Amino acid sequence: MSSVPVSRSAIVTDPLLFEVPFLTDLTLVGSNEVNFLSVIWKILSCSTKNTPISNHIMYAPKITLLLFFLFTKGIILKNDPITISTLIERTGDAYAKTVRYLDSGKVVSTFKNAGISPTSTAIYFRTAYSDAGPFNFEYYKLGQSNSLYIINRDKKRMVQSWWGINNKTRTYLTLDEALAAAQGVSTLASTMIPKFLFVKDGALGLNIFNDMRDHLLLQPEMINKTLCYKLSGSYKTGTAIIWIGQNDFLIRKIDIDQTIKNIEFHTEYFFTPYNSSDNAEFQFRPNRTIKL
Helix, strand or coil, X not given: CCCEECCHHHHCCCHHHHCCCCHHHCEEEECCCCCHHHHHHHHHHHHCCCCCHHHHHHHHHHHHHHHHHHHHCCEEECCCCCCHHHHHHHHHHHHHCCCEEEEXXXXXXXXXXXXXXXXXXXXXXXXXXXXXXXXXXXXXXXXXXCCCEEEEECCCCCEEEEECCCCEEEEECCHHHHHHHCXXXXXXXXXXXXXXXXXXXXXXXXXXXXXXXXXXXXXXXXXXXXXXXXXEEECCCEEEEEEEECCCCCEEEEEEEEEECCEEEEEEEEEEEECCCCHHHHCCCCCCCCCC
């Protein structure tokens, strides 16, 4: 997590509190691991090094009030074990160095225009990746039985796709080409994680981290029983929040808010990585419909 220095302008405006010399050397970080009373005692103990006991007592109520505010907001004073740059780097490495990756998930898109009620759509997807070559991506649109879309690369590196909408099989020279062709209809699900998995190829372009700016590490949250780092950032057209598993550095959720030509878009991506030794995950299975 990224440390944010305690600045005078950002926290309080009371000049007496600024006279406590050690306070500006602390850092803020979201956590619930440190006992509140022990934090108070630690800070008050530090203040006695160069401060008379009378001043120590005078500052105690102000410090206690400040700490109470930070604690109730899910913020405590603690050395930070990870930086934003390290988090982004380790997330990239988790995908780039994986031998086998499987996930299932969904994308929920909501858009609204002035005077028009919000409209939502949802798609469900599944990804199977092996560094030996085989790959399979499938998605379908909720409520549409013939919407299944499959992109597959077999052991011989033959790439093909099938879409229930037109019931046609198509071959491609490269997997990158096939995944990019499905970006629009899959609401970017076909490339969101593969951009990390195939980062060495580079053909799929920049991943979600590359264009982010104004990074901020927020308080960790649980996503599907996994404690996650929560990273926010901004883009030219909007903002994004990314939840990354603390145990494996794999992405669990992405929220994107954008405004394009006066239309507001809110898109939520949910990812559930899982383990399986079943190679059926990689089979190309066209000519299927979705049970509604």
